[in-house]
Amino acid sequence: MGFARARAAAGRGLRDVLVRLFFALQHRRVRLLAVAFVTGQVCDTLTTHVALASGRFAEANPFFAPALATDHQALAMGLKLGLSLAVLVAALTRLADPRRQVVMLVLAFISLEAPAANGLRILGLL
Numbered sequence: 001m002g003f004a005r006a007r008a009a010a011g012r013g014l015r016d017v018l019v020r021l022f023f024a025l026q027h028r029r030v031r032l033l034a035v036a037f038v039t040g041q042v043c044d045t046l047t048t049h050v051a052l053a054s055g056r057f058a059e060a061n062p063f064f065a066p067a068l069a070t071d072h073q074a075l076a077m078g079l080k081l082g083l084s085l086a087v088l089v090a091a092l093t094r095l096a097d098p099r100r101q102v103v104m105l106v107l108a109f110i111s112l113e114a115p116a117a118n119g120l121r122i123l124g125l126l
Contacts, residue, residue: 020093024100033104034088040111041084045077047118057121084111 025031051057052068059065067076091103120126 017089017093021089024092027097027101029101030092030104033101033108034092036108037084037088037104037111040108040113040115041081043115044111044118045081047115047122049073049077051118051122054122 025034048059048068052059052073059068064076064080067073067079087107091100091107095103117126
């Protein structure tokens with residue numbers, strides 16, 4: 001009986017999160033910032049992979065550097081993207097407007113800055 005209640009509660013929790021996501025993404029600006037954040041994270045992952053594969057660079061993030069230095073690069077990149085999505089969901093579901101929009105703007109800016117800096121470093125311009 002306890003397992004069934006826990007399972008039902010988990011189902012309600014997931015449903016609540018999905019409803020909050022739906023309503024948060026109704027705002028055009030929030031949708032645009034969410035897409036910018038995800039795009040930046042994917043581009044950061046790709047530029048990090050290219051930089052590390054060139055052999056000229058090392059990962060500066062102390063949390064991911066050990067994993068990226070081994071043969072577990074794909075796992076580390078997947079974990080990074082998963083954590084990024086968790087941050088996005090938390091920002092969209094736990095914050096109310098206008099705070100949500102400000103936080104999403106900061107997240108999008110930071111997310112887009114990282115691959116731009118990576119690209120400039122790869123090109124030798126930074």
